[in-house]
Amino acid sequence: MKIVCSKENLLRGLNIAMRAVPVRTTMTILECILIDAQASRIRLVSNDMEMGIETFVDGDILEKGIAALDAKILYEIVRKLPENDITIRIDENYSAVITCEKSRFQIPAQPGDDFTVPPMVEKNSLLTMSQFTLKEMIRQTIFSIASNENNKLMTGELFEIRDNVLRIVSLDGHRISVRSMPLAGQYDDIKVIVPGKTLNEISKILSGEMDDQVSIYFSKNHVLFELENTILVSRLIEGEYFRIDQMLVAEYETRVTVNRKELLDCIDRATLLVREGDKKPLIIRIMDGKMELLIDSSMGSMNEDMEIDKKGKDILIGFNPRFLIDALRAVSDEEVSIDLINPKAPCFIRDDEGRYIYLILPVNINAVQYTRENE
Amino acid sequence: MKIVCSKENLLRGLNIAMRAVPVRTTMTILECILIDAQASRIRLVSNDMEMGIETFVDGDILEKGIAALDAKILYEIVRKLPENDITIRIDENYSAVITCEKSRFQIPAQPGDDFTVPPMVEKNSLLTMSQFTLKEMIRQTIFSIASNENNKLMTGELFEIRDNVLRIVSLDGHRISVRSMPLAGQYDDIKVIVPGKTLNEISKILSGEMDDQVSIYFSKNHVLFELENTILVSRLIEGEYFRIDQMLVAEYETRVTVNRKELLDCIDRATLLVREGDKKPLIIRIMDGKMELLIDSSMGSMNEDMEIDKKGKDILIGFNPRFLIDALRAVSDEEVSIDLINPKAPCFIRDDEGRYIYLILPVNINAVQYTRENE
Numbered sequence: 001m002k003i004v005c006s007k008e009n010l011l012r013g014l015n016i017a018m019r020a021v022p023v024r025t026t027m028t029i030l031e032c033i034l035i036d037a038q039a040s041r042i043r044l045v046s047n048d049m050e051m052g053i054e055t056f057v058d059g060d061i062l063e064k065g066i067a068a069l070d071a072k073i074l075y076e077i078v079r080k081l082p083e084n085d086i087t088i089r090i091d092e093n094y095s096a097v098i099t100c101e102k103s104r105f106q107i108p109a110q111p112g113d114d115f116t117v118p119p120m121v122e123k124n125s126l127l128t129m130s131q132f133t134l135k136e137m138i139r140q141t142i143f144s145i146a147s148n149e150n151n152k153l154m155t156g157e158l159f160e161i162r163d164n165v166l167r168i169v170s171l172d173g174h175r176i177s178v179r180s181m182p183l184a185g186q187y188d189d190i191k192v193i194v195p196g197k198t199l200n201e202i203s204k205i206l207s208g209e210m211d212d213q214v215s216i217y218f219s220k221n222h223v224l225f226e227l228e229n230t231i232l233v234s235r236l237i238e239g240e241y242f243r244i245d246q247m248l249v250a251e252y253e254t255r256v257t258v259n260r261k262e263l264l265d266c267i268d269r270a271t272l273l274v275r276e277g278d279k280k281p282l283i284i285r286i287m288d289g290k291m292e293l294l295i296d297s298s299m300g301s302m303n304e305d306m307e308i309d310k311k312g313k314d315i316l317i318g319f320n321p322r323f324l325i326d327a328l329r330a331v332s333d334e335e336v337s338i339d340l341i342n343p344k345a346p347c348f349i350r351d352d353e354g355r356y357i358y359l360i361l362p363v364n365i366n367a368v369q370y371t372r373e374n375e
Numbered sequence: 376m377k378i379v380c381s382k383e384n385l386l387r388g389l390n391i392a393m394r395a396v397p398v399r400t401t402m403t404i405l406e407c408i409l410i411d412a413q414a415s416r417i418r419l420v421s422n423d424m425e426m427g428i429e430t431f432v433d434g435d436i437l438e439k440g441i442a443a444l445d446a447k448i449l450y451e452i453v454r455k456l457p458e459n460d461i462t463i464r465i466d467e468n469y470s471a472v473i474t475c476e477k478s479r480f481q482i483p484a485q486p487g488d489d490f491t492v493p494p495m496v497e498k499n500s501l502l503t504m505s506q507f508t509l510k511e512m513i514r515q516t517i518f519s520i521a522s523n524e525n526n527k528l529m530t531g532e533l534f535e536i537r538d539n540v541l542r543i544v545s546l547d548g549h550r551i552s553v554r555s556m557p558l559a560g561q562y563d564d565i566k567v568i569v570p571g572k573t574l575n576e577i578s579k580i581l582s583g584e585m586d587d588q589v590s591i592y593f594s595k596n597h598v599l600f601e602l603e604n605t606i607l608v609s610r611l612i613e614g615e616y617f618r619i620d621q622m623l624v625a626e627y628e629t630r631v632t633v634n635r636k637e638l639l640d641c642i643d644r645a646t647l648l649v650r651e652g653d654k655k656p657l658i659i660r661i662m663d664g665k666m667e668l669l670i671d672s673s674m675g676s677m678n679e680d681m682e683i684d685k686k687g688k689d690i691l692i693g694f695n696p697r698f699l700i701d702a703l704r705a706v707s708d709e710e711v712s713i714d715l716i717n718p719k720a721p722c723f724i725r726d727d728e729g730r731y732i733y734l735i736l737p738v739n740i741n742a743v744q745y746t747r748e749n750e
Contacts, residue, residue: 073674076647082640103644107675269455269478272448299448300482 001065002089003037005057007078007100010086013044013057014075016230019201020118021071022048027116032068034115035088037061045117046071051198052118053205055230063089066112069096077105118233121224123217125188127166129181131212131227137168137179138203140330140356144323145196146172156193156237159223163189169244170196175323176244176359177330193241194223198234205230248357252339252348254312256286260336264328266304270295271321273302281318281363286310286340295321317343318365327358376440377464378412380432382453382475385461388419388432389450391605394576395493396446397423402491407443409490410463412436420492421446426573427493428580430605438464441487444471452480493608496599498592500563502541504556506587506602512543512554513578515705515731519698520571521547531568531612534598538564544619545571550698551619551734552705568616569598573609580605623732627714627723629687631661635711639703641679645670646696648677656693656738661685661715670696692718693740702733 017033025031025048034045042057067090078086081100090096096109138157146154151173158169164187167180202225206214217224218236225232267282273295274280283294291308295301317340327349328336339348343365349358392408400406400423409420417432442465453461456475465471471484513532521529526548533544539562542555577600581589592599593611600607642657648670649655658669666683670676692715702724703711714723718740724733 070674073647077644080640080644080647102681103641103677103679105644105648105675105677265455265457266478269452269480272451272455273480299445300480302478302480304478306477 001035001037001067002063002087003035003042003059003061004085004087005042005059007081007083007086009058010078013042013055014071014078016055016205017044017046017053018071018075019204020046020048020051020053020232029068029110029114030116031071032110032115033071033074034066034068034112034117035090036066036112038064038066045115047116047118049116050195051201051232051234053230053232054118065090067094067096068110068112068115070107073107074098077107119222121217121219121222121233123224123226125190125218127161127183127187127216127218128213129166129183129216130210131206131214132208132210133181134214134216135203135206135208137166137181138199140179141168141170141177142196142199142203143170143326143330144172144175144177145170152237153193153239153241156195157199158241159190159192159194159218160241161187161190169241171242171244174320174361175327176247176357177327178244178248178357178359180354180356190218191241192218192223193237193239195234195237198223198232202232205232247346247359248348249341252312252341254286254310254315254340256291256338256340257309257335258291258306258338260328260331260333262306263336264325266293266306267321267325267328269304270302271325273297273299274321275299279320279363281365282321282324283316283318283365286315286317288314315340315343316365317347318363319347319360320363323360327360330358331356376410376412376442377438377462378410378417378434378436379460379462380417380434382456382458382461384433385453388417388430389446389453391430391580392419392421392428393446393450394579395421395423395426395428395607404443404485404489405491406446407485407490408446408449409441409443409487409492410465411441411487413439413441420490422491422493424491425570426576426607426609428605428607429493440465442469442471443485443487443490445482448482449473452482494597496592496594496597496608498599498601500565500593502536502558502562502591502593503588504541504558504591505585506581506589507583507585508556509589509591510578510581510583512541512556513574515554516543516545516552517571517574517578518545518701518705519547519550519552520545527612528568528614528616530572531570532574533616534565534567534569534593535616536562536565544616546617546619549695549736550702551622551732552702553619553623553732553734555729555731565593566616567593567598568612568614570609570612573598573607577607580607622721622734623723624716627687627716629661629685629690629715631666631713631715632684632710633666633681633713635703635706635708637681638711639700641668641681642696642700642703644679645677646700648672648674649696650674654695654738656740657696657699658691658693658740660689660691662689690715690718691740692722693738694722694735695738698735702735705733706731 022030036043042059044055046053084101086100088098090109094109096107098105160167164183170177215226223234274297280297285292291306294303346359346361397405411418417434419430421428459476461475463473465484469484471482473480535542539558545552590601598609655672660667666681669678721734721736
């Protein structure tokens with residue numbers, strides 16, 4: 001095999017393919033990237049057995065062939081070579097020579113047929129959307145998947161199409177994040193759970209441009225994302241996702257409208273008095289026209305008043321400040337509405353159009369203590 | 376005590392004072408910054424017992440006083456407060472209240488007289504230079520101090536004035552770095568060893584501007600750096616520094632002149648085949664008009680030719696590539712000269728004006744192996 005391509009093109013391809021190279025694996029062949037130059041285009045393939053990536057690189061095939069190269073070494077070599085054409089030649093003894101200008105690297109290669117290629121997924125059940133929108137919808141929900149594997153379902157996100165609306169949902173037992181988008185056209189109903197890791201990786205490959213498209217195909221056990229020149233295939237998580245609709249109540253006793261950035265800054269300041277692992281709640285006291293934030297820890301105390309617009313009852317409630325920060329960062333609106341029911345019931349940060357809903361459970365607080373101390 | 380100053384000024388002062396707050400200490404009071412508002416200006420003081428910093432902050436003293444506040448908490452609070460005036464009030468019970476706009480923090484303070492202030496150093500034996508020059512001279516030598524404490528002398532740098540020339544020297548047993556600068560005016564001879572940690576910290580405080588001045592005072596056991604608004608005092612390392620002059624020979628058998636950036640890039644590429652802790656030497660073969668770099672490791676091999684200008688004999692020599700990279704990065708000249716004597720003798724990277732000398736010991740290589748394999 002002998003191929004020539006510009007450093008720029010090769011590096012762009014490797015940057016994508018590296019995302020499915022496992023960090024740790026017992027199958028050392030998976031630490032490689034497969035270079036497939038058997039047909040008319042150069043194709044890079046990687047696979048961590050949960051997720052596989054194929055990406056095409058522009059370049060010339062001088063001698064057809066296929067072989068696998070250690071992904072990390074190949075990537076480092078290409079990254080450090082001069083900005084010029086790079087030649088990769090792999091001989092019948094699987095010795096690879098990588099040259100660029102006067103620089104010449106020699107590293108061992110592996111036969112291509114030792115490599116486990118990702119599964120072929122039938123391309124039916126298609127959904128096409130802008131890369132920007134998918135990237136945003138993932139960003140706005142991915143933070144509330146569970147980080148531990150105790151409940152496998154919580155480590156993924158629900159992708160659901162119902163009545164031609166796409167809904168992406170994540171939850172971790174303390175909060176639920178929901179992003180919805182009406183689709184143009186007619187779609188079959190779909191309900192699958194995509195692993196969080198897959199979504200993190202596809203997110204990094206998506207361009208974030210409104211004009212670039214991504215196609216998504218669902219099969220029984222797999223999801224396939226297709227971009228220009230790149231395909232990412234991932235297993236789905238098996239199982240029945242949680243029924244969340246009954247938890248997303250629309251009623252409220254108190255509705256607060258507040259500047260999002262100001263509230264974020266204020267919570268951010270409050271949390272510096274909370275050490276990692278310390279479960280100090282942020283106390284929020286809502287009155288007419290004013291919201292007071294309080295925190296009290298072994299390091300000191302902090303309180304701050306904010307101007308708000310309020311409808312309904314006064315309320316005193318406690319939250320894990322981290323959960324409020326995550327939800328407020330996901331939203332880009334200048335002002336947000338927070339709906340509350342009572343100090344034991346979840347709050348909802350949501351917009352009128354139903355594009356997003358963030359449900360956050362409160363933390364139990366000793367209301368009497370805060371009422372006495374501050375009045 | 377009650378002071379008011381802008382967030383910007385206070386943060387600038389804290390950024391400087393934080394540099395002498397110890398990360399770990401058995402004297403918890405040293406984790407504090409002393410706020411001294413007893414006289415006409417606000418002064419921040421920190422001290423890790425090796426090094427002390429005093430810096431003045433512009434602001435108003437509304438009630439005179441002195442107290443110490445936990446450095447890390449104070450710094451985090453100030454950093455996250457809005458861009459506006461910050462008030463710090465510390466009452467007779469050493470409860471500190473920090474307010475800014477509607478935000479109010481309460482943290483405990485310590486009495487000022489519990490704090491160990493840095494020693495007073497008599498300001499004689501003065502040297503004044505531009506902050507840019509000092510910062511550069513430190514940057515160009517600090518990398519070759521020893522990182523472990525086995526030989527205390529090697530963890531510092533020699534500051535020597537002789538015949539009105541300032542010379543800064545560092546060495547770690549494998550290499551020596553020397554930067555010299557002729558001084559304008561008459562100076563007493565001086566020979567002291569300044570701790571590497573002190574030089575790292577003063578480096579970060581120095582502005583790097585040619586027009587800003589720094590004054591340096593030496594006493595028997597201390598060095599004092601004085602900038603506008605800031606003083607840094609440090610202990611010196613006791614002992615007699617190594618005699619390096621007999622090692623800095625001027626003769627050579629081979630002189631190579633080479634483009635610095637190209638050589639750096641080439642060595643940088645070669646080192647990616649060397650794993651951390653692996654002691655593979657970089658082999659350099661110097662011939663007429665051409666230098667060949669070779670590396671051979673368990674990961675693969677690399678070779679690259681470079682155009683050079685050569686005077687004297689051909690030579691085959693091995694080096695720790697890290698040492699060459701450090702020296703080549705310290706220099707800013709477009710072309711560098713490398714003087715060599717034989718494969719067992721150190722090489723010298725130096726300029727004609729005697730501004731810098733980098734001595735690097737070679738690594739023993741099996742010359743026969745490389746001669747046979749490549750010819």
